Amino acid sequence: MNVVSIGLLVVGLLTSCSVEAERPNVLMICIDDMNDWCGFLGGHPQAKTPNMDRLAKKGINFTNAHCTAPGCSPSRNALMLGVEPHHSGLYPFYNLNHIDTGELDRFTTPLPKLFKDKGYTTCGLTKVYHNPDRSWRTDEQWDEYKYYGNAKLHKIAEKGYHPEPYNKRIVACPASNPLKDFQDYLSAKHASEFLSRDHEKPFFLAVGFILPHTSFIMPEENWDRFSDPIEAPPIKADDLSDIPMPGQANAQIYVEIPVRRDNAWEDIRRGYLASINFTDDNVGRVLRALEQSSYADNTIIILWSDHGFHLGEKRSFSKFSLWNEATRTPFIIYDPRNKNGNGEVCSEPVGLIHVYKTLADLAGLEPPTYVDGQSLKPWLENPSRPMERPAMTTWGRGNYTLRTKKWRYTRYFDGSEELYLQTNDPHEWTNLAENSAYDRVKKQFSKWLPTEEAPQVASGRELYNVADADRPKKNIQSYKRYVKQYKEAGLNPPLD
Numbered sequence: 001m002n003v004v005s006i007g008l009l010v011v012g013l014l015t016s017c018s019v020e021a022e023r024p025n026v027l028m029i030c031i032d033d034m035n036d037w038c039g040f041l042g043g044h045p046q047a048k049t050p051n052m053d054r055l056a057k058k059g060i061n062f063t064n065a066h067c068t069a070p071g072c073s074p075s076r077n078a079l080m081l082g083v084e085p086h087h088s089g090l091y092p093f094y095n096l097n098h099i100d101t102g103e104l105d106r107f108t109t110p111l112p113k114l115f116k117d118k119g120y121t122t123c124g125l126t127k128v129y130h131n132p133d134r135s136w137r138t139d140e141q142w143d144e145y146k147y148y149g150n151a152k153l154h155k156i157a158e159k160g161y162h163p164e165p166y167n168k169r170i171v172a173c174p175a176s177n178p179l180k181d182f183q184d185y186l187s188a189k190h191a192s193e194f195l196s197r198d199h200e201k202p203f204f205l206a207v208g209f210i211l212p213h214t215s216f217i218m219p220e221e222n223w224d225r226f227s228d229p230i231e232a233p234p235i236k237a238d239d240l241s242d243i244p245m246p247g248q249a250n251a252q253i254y255v256e257i258p259v260r261r262d263n264a265w266e267d268i269r270r271g272y273l274a275s276i277n278f279t280d281d282n283v284g285r286v287l288r289a290l291e292q293s294s295y296a297d298n299t300i301i302i303l304w305s306d307h308g309f310h311l312g313e314k315r316s317f318s319k320f321s322l323w324n325e326a327t328r329t330p331f332i333i334y335d336p337r338n339k340n341g342n343g344e345v346c347s348e349p350v351g352l353i354h355v356y357k358t359l360a361d362l363a364g365l366e367p368p369t370y371v372d373g374q375s376l377k378p379w380l381e382n383p384s385r386p387m388e389r390p391a392m393t394t395w396g397r398g399n400y401t402l403r404t405k406k407w408r409y410t411r412y413f414d415g416s417e418e419l420y421l422q423t424n425d426p427h428e429w430t431n432l433a434e435n436s437a438y439d440r441v442k443k444q445f446s447k448w449l450p451t452e453e454a455p456q457v458a459s460g461r462e463l464y465n466v467a468d469a470d471r472p473k474k475n476i477q478s479y480k481r482y483v484k485q486y487k488e489a490g491l492n493p494p495l496d
Contacts, residue, residue: 023202024337024363025299026115027191027290029283030128030206032072032213033319034276035308036328044233048225048277051284052330055303059334060380061345066391066403067307068353070319070326072213073130073462074394075306075352080129081107082356082371085394089454092396092464095132099460109368111356112141115204118365123194126187127208132462146190151181153217160223161267163258170255170264170317172216172271174223182219184209188282192289199295202363207286209279212309214318216271218278223270225277230269233313234427237493240315242431244416246399246467247322249479252310253486255317260491269311300362301334304352313427320465322401322410322418323428327393335362338380346383349391349403350376390448396468397453402445409445413469417442 036043040056041063068078073093074085081104085091088107096104109117116122123144129136134147153175155162160173179185191207211218240248259265283303290296310316310325319326329352334342353373360367361375379385390402390409398413408428410418417433419442432438456470467475486492 022298023120024335025199025202025295026120026204026359026363027195027286027299027301028128028204028206028359029286029301029303030076030208031279031283031303031305031330032127032208032210033307033309034212034279034305034330035311035325036330037273037276037311038280038330040332041330044273045231046226046228046273048273049280051280051287052303052332055283055287055301055334056332057343059301059332059343060341060383062331062333062348062350062376062379063345064347064349064391064403064405065304065329065331066327066349066351066393067305067329068351068392069394070307070321071395071463071465072127072306073133076128076130077133078372079304079306079352079355080111082111082353082367082373083107084353084372084392084450086397086450086453087370087372089457091394091456091468091470092466093130093462094457094460095462096129096136096460097133098462099457103457103459106370110137110141111359112204112206113137114356114360114365114367115363116141116143118363119201121199121201121203122206123191123203124206125190125208126183127210128206144194148183148186148190150183150217151177153177153181155217156220159220160271161262161264163262163264167258169214170259170268171214172264172268174220174274175217176220179219182278184211184279184282185285188285191286195286195289195293195295203295209282211279212272212275216268216275218271218275222274222278222281226270226273230266230273232265232269233311235312235315236427236429239313239429242434243418244412244414245476246412246414246416247410247418249467249475250321250323250395251314251316251479252318252320253315253479254482256312256315256491257482257486257489259317261489265312268317272309272311297336299336300359301332302355302359303330303332304355305329305331306352320395322393322395322399324403324408324422324426327401327403333358333376333380335380340381341379341383344383346379347405348379348383348385348387349389349405350379350387351391351393353392390445392448396466396470397456398469399466400449402448407441407445409442411446411449413467413472
């Protein structure tokens with residue numbers, strides 16, 4: 001080999017090593033069921049989230065971010081596959097392992113697989129996909145995967161809400177267990193250990209935290225940090241009166257029967273805030289581990305929750321609606337290489353469907369052509385850049401809501417509508433859809449609605465709790481039964 005050839009070989013090797021060294025790592029923090037009750041979004045005055053607040057001040061805080069679907073399974077499927085429900089057909093809840101062969105073959109490259117195929121070490125912890133899907137194509141996507149569960153938690157009977165008869169969805173109390181018995185602590189500990197290792201390749205680390213998903217059971221220390229009476233969110237007693245039936249049926253009104261009977265809303269809200277506070281502790285553990293590692297200056301941090309959560313607003317509990325409480329989600333991106341936008345707020349409407357293309361863009365990877373959404377890199381560099389397209393959320397085939405900075409517009413499978421002027425009506429208390437003065441506004445929104453919808457994937461369905469074009473009577477009939485029970489229990493508006 002001549003001198004020129006040797007020189008070119010050395011340059012090539014140095015260039016390759018340089019490119020490898022410059023490739024950013026990714027730390028993706030996935031939180032379950034967390035709404036805007038966090039300091040950096042100001043959704044509740046008693047929220048205690050110092051670690052996430054600190055991250056929001058370092059990165060871009062997207063204050064008008066919305067989930068792709070207000071349920072764990074369809075939201076995470078859309079984000080991880082990079083495909084809107086109306087393109088994938090994954091509208092309700094699924095166990096992806098039980099979907100018939102061929103149904104999902106066209107989605108060849110889930111997000112972790114994209115990074116793994118491009119030479120990244122991939123690690124997934126606990127709830128990244130919806131729980132039953134954690135074993136779906138695991139070897140293709142993860143070099144390392146671990147799901148942590150809770151040990152048997154010893155609930156403290158003297159504190160919180162212990163419903164009788166027992167209903168795990170509305171339990172809200174602390175447990176006396178040590179930290180090592182809580183799954184989210186174990187996930188944070190594993191992530192911290194991963195970050196302390198020497199990695200020859202760049203890494204994609206996804207850390208899933210379960211709380212504040214129900215049940216609201218957290219360490220006693222977190223419960224005791226909320227000693228004052230918990231402030232109730234703004235609630236309008238007859239809030240559902242101007243909403244079409246498909247929308248009303250999304251309200252989880254049946255929860256109000258035992259909760260109001262037992263005067264338990266304050267304990268439930270305390271449990272929710274304390275659960276978020278425990279998640280913040282665990283986020284802090286992971287962030288400190290990153291800061292103490294050699295990877296801090298070259299690791300993109302992205303934090304999101306799969307959807308929001310109702311705590312009495314719209315007479316509802318949980319998610320499963322197309323209202324702001326269920327669709328709005330915390331969303332932070334911090335890229336230490338970003339020299340322009342870090343530390344700022346972006347109030348433009350964005351959707352979690354953009355996560356796939358954004359991370360691919362920031363890492364210099366080419367996403368598959370079928371992936372929906374767009375890269376948010378321009379908004380990282382200039383958070384005030386206008387976003388032309390509204391954020392869209394889907395809940396069952398035919399049910400869509402669109403969110404801009406000013407408006408929310410919703411159309412259900414039967415053509416019924418909701419329209420709210422968010423700047424004047426942030427709680428969505430006055431539906432303007434029947435007012436002809438706003439026909440032009442509705443028409444402008446219509447152009448953003450899907451013109452074609454994929455048929456619903458029929459196999460692998462796990463939970464179907466929405467009235468939509470495929471099951472139009474689903475939920476509506478059960479909702480009417482619960483309304484009857486609600487009235488018989490004497491719980492009619494106005495509120496007590």
